[in-house]
């Protein structure tokens with residue numbers, strides 16, 4: 001089954017405010033798209049609509065393939081050492097936590113409780129969890145926030161590899177991101 005993520009004529013209202021309208025996209029295997037725009041324009045809201053977590057005010061979303069969502073809620077037990085917190089999810093995902101811990105450079109932190117991790121370390125842990133899910137559609141909300149230069153390059157590589165393997169990546173980010181053939185959706189263009 002080929003992954004597919006499409007949206008037609010989406011509008012989003014939050015409270016009394018219409019944030020955007022007329023947003024359409026069509027992403028097939030290998031597609032990468034960056035959602036850009038200033039604070040409060042509606043990037044997170046768009047991602048939540050695409051994930052099926054928020055009902056659009058208008059428009060439709062079609063998804064084919066499992067979705068992995070990365071946002072500021074990393075869903076790792078703050079009381080557990082990182083290795084065990086990631087192993088919990090890896091068991092459910094049928095993945096190897098060790099392999100992904102190594103990929104994200106987290107080996108030395110395996111025994112450290114999640115609550116003690118720095119912002120960037122938590123982001124790396126969330127990326128380890130993301131790749132372990134093996135989902136074809138990635139929805140990434142500000143994945144680069146908190147990452148150092150090496151982490152940033154690694155995140156770009158992970159997105160490039162995911163898309164090269166036929167995955168789809170939709171990334172909300174203030175920062176430019178280098179990924180092959182990444183298109184940009186400037187959400188400000190769709191403000192009412």
Ligand SMILES: Nc1ncnc2c1ncn2[C@@H]1O[C@H](COP(=O)(O)OP(=O)(O)OP(=O)(O)O)[C@@H](O)[C@H]1O
Pocket residue numbers: 014015019037038039040041042043044045046
């Ligand atoms: N539940 C809600 N009720 C009312 N307004 C909301 C709600 N959730 C978010 N908003 C508002 O919707 C707007 C868009 O929020 P959103 O988080 O989607 O923006 P964003 O582009 O991701 O912002 P940032 O770049 O700062 O993360 C903001 O003005 C926010 O205050």
